Amino acid sequence: MRPLFVRRARQLVTLAGSSAAPLVKEKMSDLHIIENGSVWIEHGTIVAVGADDELARQFADRLAEAEVIDAKGKTVTPGLVDPHTHLVYAGSREHEWTMRLGGATYMEIMNAGGGIHATTKATREASEEMLYEESKRRLDQFLLHGVTTVEAKSGYGLSLEHEIKQLEVAKRLDDTHPVDIVSTFLGAHAVPPEWKHDPDEYVRLVIDEMIPEVSRRGLAEFNDVFCERGVFTPDQARLILEAGKEHGLTPKIHADEIEPYGGAELAAEVGAISADHLLRASDEGLRRMAERGVIGVLLPGTAFFLMTKAADARRLIDAGVPVALATDCNPGSSPTVSLPLVMSLACLHMGMTPAEAMAAATINAAHAIGRAHLVGSLEPGKKADLVIFNVPNYMQIMYYYGVNHAETVIKGGKVVVNDGKVYI
Ligand SMILES: N=CN[C@@H](CCC(=O)O)C(=O)O
Numbered sequence: 152m153r154p155l156f157v158r159r160a161r162q163l164v165t166l167a168g169s170s171a172a173p174l175v176k177e178k179m180s181d182l183h184i185i186e187n188g189s190v191w192i193e194h195g196t197i198v199a200v201g202a203d204d205e206l207a208r209q210f211a212d213r214l215a216e217a218e219v220i221d222a223k224g225k226t227v228t229p230g231l232v233d234p235h236t237h238l239v240y241a242g243s244r245e246h247e248w249t250m251r252l253g254g255a256t257y258m259e260i261m262n263a264g265g266g267i268h269a270t271t272k273a274t275r276e277a278s279e280e281m282l283y284e285e286s287k288r289r290l291d292q293f294l295l296h297g298v299t300t301v302e303a304k305s306g307y308g309l310s311l312e313h314e315i316k317q318l319e320v321a322k323r324l325d326d327t328h329p330v331d332i333v334s335t336f337l338g339a340h341a342v343p344p345e346w347k348h349d350p351d352e353y354v355r356l357v358i359d360e361m362i363p364e365v366s367r368r369g370l371a372e373f374n375d376v377f378c379e380r381g382v383f384t385p386d387q388a389r390l391i392l393e394a395g396k397e398h399g400l401t402p403k404i405h406a407d408e409i410e411p412y413g414g415a416e417l418a419a420e421v422g423a424i425s426a427d428h429l430l431r432a433s434d435e436g437l438r439r440m441a442e443r444g445v446i447g448v449l450l451p452g453t454a455f456f457l458m459t460k461a462a463d464a465r466r467l468i469d470a471g472v473p474v475a476l477a478t479d480c481n482p483g484s485s486p487t488v489s490l491p492l493v494m495s496l497a498c499l500h501m502g503m504t505p506a507e508a509m510a511a512a513t514i515n516a517a518h519a520i521g522r523a524h525l526v527g528s529l530e531p532g533k534k535a536d537l538v539i540f541n542v543p544n545y546m547q548i549m550y551y552y553g554v555n556h557a558e559t560v561i562k563g564g565k566v567v568v569n570d571g572k573v574y575i
């Protein structure tokens with residue numbers, strides 16, 4: 152494999168020096184940008200990062216053998232990392248969206264058997280092959296938007312058989328698609344209709360059957376619960392998250408999305424790697440998250456699509472909570488794959504600066520899924536996951552909102568997107 156030399160970026164956004172711990176407070180604004188910067192890549196790994204003239208000197212005797220990509224006038228960033236998606240599902244829910252536009256609420260639709268239940272039905276009915284094909288199309292779209300690592304949750308199977316099916320599809324995508332997938336078990340996404348008469352028995356099933364089997368098969372690293380009134384209580388969530396820990400699954404939690412419900416506090420108590428949503432998290436919950444280093448994964452696309460007020464990122468950042476951003480890609484509350492659009496929304500609706508949004512969608516996102524040692528910044532030794540955006544500075548990636556500026560995507564040292572087309 153020839154070395155790859157990405158040269159002369161107008162801005163090379165490195166985020167160097169942030170692999171050991173997530174960025175907090177004012178450190179979230181320090182992107183470590185190199186003007187006229189270059190990256191030397193060998194065997195899929197970053198070997199050197201620096202000013203173009205320095206690298207040209209350092210590799211002078213090897214320049215002739217390298218494949219060169221000229222990024223003159225453009226912005227190069229680490230491959231974007233999406234730490235919260237529901238990637239693998241079947242079907243779509245545009246009819247429910249139309250009902251919501253007419254005044255119905257998300258929870259009303261779910262309690263009437265729609266929402267997560269509708270997607271569960273479609274996902275259970277889909278063959279593994281169909282699920283794979285549908286999810287692969289979405290993954291291609293993620294890649295086209297510059298996303299090179301994606302967390303993917305189960306949670307539309309809600310039975311041992313179908314949760315495993317979803318996680319197997321995620322594993323197959325990880326094996327076959329350039330985007331890296333990190334899997335999370337979300338058996339506690341909703342109580343399925345067949346257990347509606349006895350939700351605690353469903354919790355037992357998640358704990359006694361699903362978690363041990365998912366862990367035994369090595370199909371997930373994380374264990375998540377939708378902790379919300381009418382879904383799973385904090386007590387049920389605690390049992391599930393503690394059980395996951397016993398089987399080597401690190402806790403994550405959908406917390407305080409619709410009302411304050413003790414989710415942030417619980418995340419700190421169980422030592423979750425992240426608490427996600429957090430629109431209604433209490434001050435005390437945020438204080439405890441900051442103390443334990445729990446990352447707040449914010450999902451402004453979800454608030455936008457549910458037409459509610461977004462989480463106040465400023466409040467989290469000021470409290471010392473490390474903030475990451477994600478699409479929450481799912482058919483009900485956020486049917487998007489555009490992490491750059493989510494970054495724009497974070498600036499427009501959540502009080503973040505473009506610099507903070509960039510850190511939140513790269514290195515802090517990598518920390519939120521335990522991948523900061525591999526991706527999320529451009530530093531020697533890390534995976535060569537890079538995006539070349541056709542804009543002269545990182546702010547324009549978000550400023551020209553809703554436009555996909557990702558021109559070239561490099562995954563593990565290979566060009567996988569060029570001129571807006573996926574090459575795999
Ligand atoms: N809040 C719960 N789960 C998803 C929505 C899933 C769905 O509506 O299908 C979320 O994170 O927004």
Ligand SMILES: [Zn+2]
Nearest residue numbers: 235237405479
């Ligand atoms: Zn979610």
